[in-house]
Amino acid sequence: MPTVLLLGGTGEARRLASVLLPAYRVISSLAGRVAAPTLPAGEVRVGGFGGPEGLAAYLRAERVDAVVDATHPFAARMSANAAAACATAGVPLLVLRRPGFALQPGDDWRHVPSLEAAAALLPALAERVFLTTGRQGLAHFAHLTAQWFLVRCVDPPVPPVPPRLEVVLDRGPFTVAGETELMRRHDIGALVTKDSGGEMTSAKLDAARALRLPVVIVDRPPATPGVPVLSTVDEVVAALPV
Missing domain, CATH: 3.40.50.720 (NAD(P)-binding Rossmann-like Domain)
Incomplete structure (x- = not known):
């Protein structure tokens, strides 16, 4: 065998x-x-x-x-x-x-090569950010004191992390309705995610499109x-x- x-x-x-x-x-x-x-x-x-x-x-x-x-x-x-x-x-x-995520009509995506580049965009983009890049990369955003972050990950993050954040512990798959309600409830102004692809986490992109939110995509x-x-x-x- x-x-x-x-x-x-x-x-x-x-x-x-x-x-x-x-x-x-x-x-x-x-x-x-x-x-x-x-x-x-x-x-x-x-x-x-x-x-x-x-x-x-x-x-x-x-x-x-x-x-x-x-x-x-x-x-x-x-x-x-x-x-x-x-x-x-x-x-x-x-x-x-x-395959990675596919751009759809109505999407407002900003492609960046790294988490550091994503963090550099945020001060001019939004004050309230939905961050879905995983718990291990949060140190790249820890210096951003003006932004408030909603962070979603499977396990609790460890420092260093952004000083202003709320953590949601959850695992996909997620629904468009659920993602839309989450972003509205927290008054999210921008989404940051990795180009991981897959249907389990693509609902957040559909929700961001419907809410006309800019999305920062970290390239593979x-x-x-x-x-x-x-x-x-x-x-x-x-x-x-x-």
């Missing part, structure tokens, strides 16, 4: 694990950054590998036949480690990345050169070399 290592706790990774079983031995690796992750079918390991060298050693020890990088589109370090480890161990690597990091990038579970299953 071929062994496939799936990197990432995304919805796409969970669907792929279910599709591959029982024809494959499936090991799903989760980073462990969320306290209570939704677990996929099959074997699960939690935590890092110790860099590309540790991952390459793991691939050899577990006799992994193929790796699928289905991490979050912004997990650039893990993707780079996977590419290096697979090259060292001689294991085929595929990347599963859902570039893909690892030379690694095939596929956008659906079916494409990955068809492309698996084992």
